[in-house]
Amino acid sequence: MKKTYKIEVDCANCALKMEEAAKKTEGVADAVVSFMTQKMKVEFTEGADEKQVMAAVLKACKKVEDDCEIFFS
């Protein structure tokens, strides 16, 4: 399953860090962050719970860049 989320991040380097952090999160098969379009595309592993994974992704991202925001509901 692939999903795209709107994000808010201020600098290009921070976006790269968010991408790294998201990739390492459990339940994420792959992640791409586009700083220019302010979007994050996440590919989940089989059977992963989207909400749980995204909460973990947000936490991991906040750790590397505490100014960032990911909008998922």
Place this chain on the structure above:
Amino acid sequence: MTKKQKKVLYRIIISAVLLVILHFVPVEGYARFLLYLIPYAVIGYDILRKAVLGVLHGEVFDENFLMAVATVGAMALGVYQVTKGEPGEFAEGVAVMLFYQVGELFQSVAVGKSRRNISALMDIRPDYANVQDEDGNWVRTDPEDVEIGTIILVQPGEKIPIDGVVAEGNSSLNTAALTGESKPRTVHEGDTVISGCVNLNGVLKIQTSREFGESTVAKILELVENSGMKKAQTEKFITKFAKYYTPAVCCSALALAVLPPIINGLMGNACNWESWLIRALTFLVISCPCALVISIPLSFFGGIGGAGAAGILVKGSNYLEALARAEIVVFDKTGTLTEGVFKVTQCQVSSETDLTESEVLRLAAYAESFSTHPISKSLREAYGGEINRSLVSDVEEIGGHGVLASVEGKKIAAGNGKLMQRLHIPFRETDSVGTVVYVAVDGTYAGYLLISDVVKEQSQAAIASLKKAGVKKTVMLTGDSRRVAETIADQLGIDAVKSELLPGEKVSAVEELLENKSKKGQLVFVGDGINDAPVLTRADIGVAMGALGSDAAIEAADIVLMDDDPMKLVRAIRISRKTLRIVYENIVFALGIKAICLILGALGFAGMWLAIFADVGVMVLAVLNAVRCLQVKK
């Protein structure tokens, strides 16, 4: 400016003013340090906080950390000078932080602005659809809620929100937002219209044929919004580079601060701790990788945005990057280099008759007026006038030969050479390329009409420009007969032709070409999206042309040209080259200046002020250069 940006702006102004005032305040020693701490805190508190948080989270080497270490180091050095009884130098530390913030603010404003520019270029999202409610009043509804088959009303000046068919009304449409083409398109009842066009004059009632999510406009928006996700090689390189670069620089700075003084000490010279520490701090300020990290994605994004404004949709930076290395361009013939519609291109009257060209055409059109064959349709179109079918009688269609009919009492035979032979009518066979319709009137050969696919006006110029742009080989694939294919290829100046291909054979033809190209070169396939989705996928870069409304093509292609003009491909290559040139300029420029400044800094020739230029100045210049990608020559 956003709220966040405004806040930073105020902080910059406050601390800049404080810095100027403090310059004239005659305070010495620790009091001076404490006073300078005020502007320092105002401008740098968030950077320091992020640096500390970063370290706590194990993210040691980032630009916040670099800035924090450099400025705290500079302030500490000032305190050290005070302990020795000298007047401490505190302004530099504050100034570095101040300029860093100015640079960040500039970057954020510039990026935000180009993002808005690009969205404005692609401003095709319709806000509402006019739908009739139970009482018959037209109400504005969310396009997402409109079901297939609903009648929607589009007033002049409004955007068509959903794909559909005109149920009532005539108007002209502005397709500029989709195709970059400013010529309006006229539509009448029964015509298919696509979403995203702007209705110019008449009121249209449209029966929707798709849901909003499946409509052209939604597909295009999705494509554009996802374009940033496919990253170019260059972008990936910079990401990797930044990962190793920052730690490397921090280690070098540490070595620069510690090793020379120790070596000096061991050799019995003065250690000079202070001067080497300053050099190390300068080193840190210079080294910030921001200029590269921001300007490269910005360049690609600008290039994609600029291309979008010209009616060229690129699905990712990787394709934009690859297009610059186009080596072989393979064209599908029908619909790509040719119009894909059959027209009467020649009318030759035999010397044995006194009929004129238009009379021969008229008689042939009348004779064929009951036929539904595409050839008959072309004849009727070429004739153009109203056909009075009561004048036609005794129609007899002979499969594979042609038609016999009586028109205004004359016996007309219209068909291929076999028909003439069958009727024993002597005629002169022509070797013109295309479908030939021979016409005989009352048993005498009257002439022939040549019907062929028309080559697009711009095709020849497009091939020539591709060659000029450095494309090594142009190839044409077609299912058409060899004679037709070779004539067209000669006419257009195409290098190689593969004709009489079945749809499946096109893929193997492309695979063969892929094997023979150079390793770095790219194979571009251009098709009209009908029946060639597998080839589009197989080529390095698949370009679908005139894809308005053709979903399969939008899905399979990497680049979509919104209208039928083959010159757009040349334009796409130019945009790609320009973008790449700017990207390389930025890499060379930013790395070059930094390398020079780093060496000067390490040798002690560059002070803090040069360091600030190397960081912020280079970034500002790189961003300004990147913004140029957005500008596309009309």
